[in-house]
Amino acid sequence: MSVDPQQLLRELFATAIDAAHPQQVLEAHLPADRSGRVIVIGAGKAAAAMAQVVERCWQGEVSGVVVTRYGHGAPCEKIEVVEAAHPVPDAAGLAVAKRVLELVSDLDETDRVIFLLSGGGSALLALPAEGITLADKQSINKALLKSGATIGEMNCVRKHLSAIKGGRLGKACWPATVYTYAISDVPGDLATVIASGPTVADPSTSAEALAILKRYAIDVPASVRNWLQSPESETVKPGDPSLARSHFQLIARPQQSLEAAAVKCRQSGYSPLILGDLEGESREVAKVHAGIARQIVQHGQPLAAPCVILSGGETTVTVRGNGRGGRNAEFLLSLTDSLKGLPGVYALAGDTDGIDGSEDNAGAIMTPDSYASAAALGLSASDELDNNNGYGYFEALDALIVTEPTRTNVNDFRAILILESPKHDA
Template sequence: MSLDPRTLLRELFDTAIAAAHPAQTLARHLPRVHGGRTIVIGAGKAAGAMAEVAEAHWNGEVDGLVVAPYGYGANCQRIEVVEAAHPVPDDAGERVARRVLELVSGLTEDDRVIFLLSGGGSALLALPAEGISLDDKRALNKALLKSGAAIDEMNCVRKHLSAIKGGRLARACWPASVYTYAISDVPGDEATVIASGPTVGDPTTSADALAILKRYGIEVPAHIRAWLEDPRSETVKPGDPCLARSYFTLIATPQQALDAAAAKAREAGLEVLILGDLEGESRDVAKVHAGIARQVRKHGQPLKAPCLILSGGETTVTVRGKGRGGRNAEFLLSLTAALKGEPGIWALAGDTDGIDGMENNAGALMSPCSYKRALAAGLNPLHELDDNNGFGFFAELGDLVTTGPTRTNVNDFRAILILESAEQ
């Protein structure tokens, strides 16, 4: 492995992504072929790649339908792969959700459904509840994305406005067996949160959804509030009989990706500190990382340089400005402002799905020179942060990280490389 900081950080990012790819993780979990029909359905950023693996390793007859974001398709012969919009749903997502429900209706106890689930599935399987339009869901989704709400809070609201999420898909499949194979993109790997848990019981309530909307000051039309106050809006709860034949298996997690990157870093002679899944405002999480990195460099605690700090999870961005950028660019912009060119500290932050927010980059890279280069270019990091302009900032420096669609998603990847101590 190269010790050039830029190359090293990119190699670590690519290693983390590869460790979570369905080609490495799915086949060994698939159930054995036996009598009855086998239907494959799926949704998410990894759905196309998962469908390819399922089709290639399933020896019996199989057909099905999965939905992936635009540009994340697959070359399947027996399983249809449809593309739709993410993170704000479109008509294609609504149509495919209706088709999925039709496909799994009327099954028997001898049949089985293989459900391939990954992050992004919540927006891609967009089937509004009774009396709620897709435009309603689009508007609310945009408001939630801008509000700074955590992923579990957003998905709580989504589940209670859906005709397919929050265990309702498992109910539609009953009495067939349902085997859900999931790639986690959420802190804690909670099955009820991944893509809003279409095949698992949901412990949250409609009252919880209303409280979240109130917490973030999100106004909703009267008919949406009326629906959330209606008992029919409640999701399928844990222990419901329709879940008795529903089985859930995690095949890839953020921790697996971090462990793979850590192993690669150790091969290069680096000590590694894994902080794990983190949540919170991107700019605030960055300040904590900056403090740890500075402590390492100045005092050799909790590690001595050269070393690597890794973290994952999903931070949030409360949008106040008019700039461009996702949570990873915002994290690095805040890190740049906090470190102010501290020598020997490099960092890369990126989304393992290849898309940071709604931009075409996965993330960006910060070097010890980023702060001075920005000032020389007339860019004040704090001003750019106030405008939520992480994408614009790192685009100007030529330090965006672009992967294209990775066809997996285990959420954010952050790596801070500290190559020297203050005593040197």
């Protein structure tokens, strides 16, 4: 193959991002009637880019406010763009959440609301329930992020501690018509999980939220425990009439990005194998990927090289050390430790929003030389993994991927490129 392996991996990543960008996917889903007044609200890492599309396409009066992560803004003329903190909410997110709720709290049945939703919206639209402080939510959020809890579990807790999530925003809009356009960043693409489902009914319960906190041994103040034990903490349930005029449309999902990358693979002469959206500990998911890569190299199963293994989803990291690095760096470090320089195997892992966890990189690239090159620098892959230091490991190899914010988010993207190579015992 004449294609440079690292360049191909970067092109696959770019293809995956482009397939989920608001500029590509939103316009076709907007209402056919784009005249008259519309109120636009939104939250997530793609919110500003989505707002730009609405401004460009809407023919009537447009106003509103959206919130996105710091650095993920984009210039809009009619819709205000506010930036706030992610993944741990801050005062800016609290303030804009109050404004959003006020903006939709006195509408009538002739009004239309467009809600632009994408990954990160749960932390960015932070309005704690009555009696719960922002500091409470911040500490619980931090603990959940370090615990290894899945995104669904984290959002179950977030919804029941919120005055705006779990369908409450949709209820506040009644009797206006609400159109929610969502870019999914969660395995399974469940509307109730994407940014904690502010405009859709939620079947989860406060008892489940309490059980999750107990499962991960997360201490909470008495005010939080008392709230979760109160019937008032329940979210808006399926069948609630206040959501009868609330419509939800998924406009981009991880599978679309994986399929777009698969097309790019075929065009470049490589057979793709899509594993789909995956969850689990990053280091363990990496071990499974390593096993598949070895099987391909040694036995040509489940497909022959040259090929590319593709996967997405949202893995988790249980923080044990003091190193730097998000989910994707952790995955790639574990993969490097597992493969130990297996010839002909290259890999990229990155977050499609351009930010791996809370670092300044989207992810990193592994080559067959990474393991030995790092060892020559005195870096042990297993030791760095113990310290959760994927960022430091790949920074030393000058192998970090820095994209800047992409203004979309269909979560993690992983590609393992396997070239034709002699069989190797590993």
